[in-house]
Amino acid sequence: MAKLWSGRFSSDPDRLTDELNASIFFDKRMYREDIEGSLAHAEMLARQGIISDADFASISAGLESVLADIERGAFEFKLADEDIHMAVESELTRRIGDAGKRLHTARSRNDQVAADFRLYCKRELAAVRGLELALLGTLCALAAEHTETVMPGYTHLQRAQPATLAHHLMAYANMLRRDVTRLDDCLRRMDFSPLGSGAFAGTTYPIDRAFTAEKLGFAGYTENSADGVSDRDYALELLSCLAILMTHLSRFAEEVILWCSLEFKFITLSDAFSTGSSIMPQKKNPDIAELVRGKTGRVYGSLVALLTTMKALPLAYNKDMQEDKEQVFDALDTVKKVLPAFTAMIETMTVNRGAMRAAASGGFINATDCADWLVSRGLAFRDAYTVVGKLVAKCQSEDRTLETLTLAEYREAHALFDENVYAAIDLGACVTRRNSAGGPAPEEVAKQIASVRRFLEEYE
């Protein structure tokens, strides 16, 4: 079959050329955007008197019929069509004849693909955003149940200070909220139509770029036609957003994996979101969390791959840029699969309050509070720190905790100690008193939950 661009060629491309060159088998997923773009372009051409109203009417009916056939699976995508743009255009011409040949007036595949891809990215960005908001809602609901669930907080993965599960969850909620606003920022810069840039140097036809931009739902159009066809920042930014989002999920996933181990036992995953072992009958594995962690590498890979493709490309369009789509598609597919599974896993897990509290009781996480209490009695913090450090060493050598030291033992360490120290190092009290803004005290975490819930209401 002759290519749409076969005019200056004396032979057909070799099959090896077709196989390397064709993007149809992956860019066919942009069929809706491609047809939508063509409809807007054709309408603009008619309004500007560049094609006749009759041509526009038959182009638009033809494109609608191609769209309908693709949607019901009655369209055959062929290697020889090269890409979705040529597949749609040649089929259109086959169906409506000469009017179809006028569709590509004042347009290049370079601005066409750039417009299609931006439209696609915009839509998918909105879908990812929705899935992230759902996870945020789940985190808020779970946090609201656990503002008093004491658990040890860690630094260096060593038990550090008392916190609550709600406080921990709201740390992730803050990351995810930033992910959502990062997507919004990305959208603001993505939201410009490159259509009308032509191959790169615009066109001599009296086109109306504002019309097509508005028709396609863009906030405006790109200001420079060479930039319009050669810019893939929007794809890079979207991949960056997805990569950062996956960083957050992978950190959370890692904790889920730790927490459901026998060593922690902080949570139990639902059977529906775990898997078994083919050999070890006792096993219940956190595969969902592990795959979230694992697939993070894959999304980073897409970002680095596209950055590398774009690096040092001369202006304007180069075929290298066709490599943009598979990376973005794969990253979007991955994130869209990961987010709902992760949300459901969190929603259905059981929290073992007792194990969290036991872990919080065993690791001297109230040592800072003990030192702070001495400070409240007039000692300088650095001195209080040393006194409590010695008490911790004593407890460790005797396999005891700060709670079990007698008053005599406390007073031996420092004369300022009195019986009020026991209330000060009580875990519940330690958490409640950490009421600085942003801290784990239940009333402070309640504010954090309310803030994210307000965000959800405004954004949903």
Ligand code: ARG
């Ligand atoms: N399939 C191409 C891509 O995805 C479309 C643009 C082709 N432009 C060209 N001048 N060959 O980038």
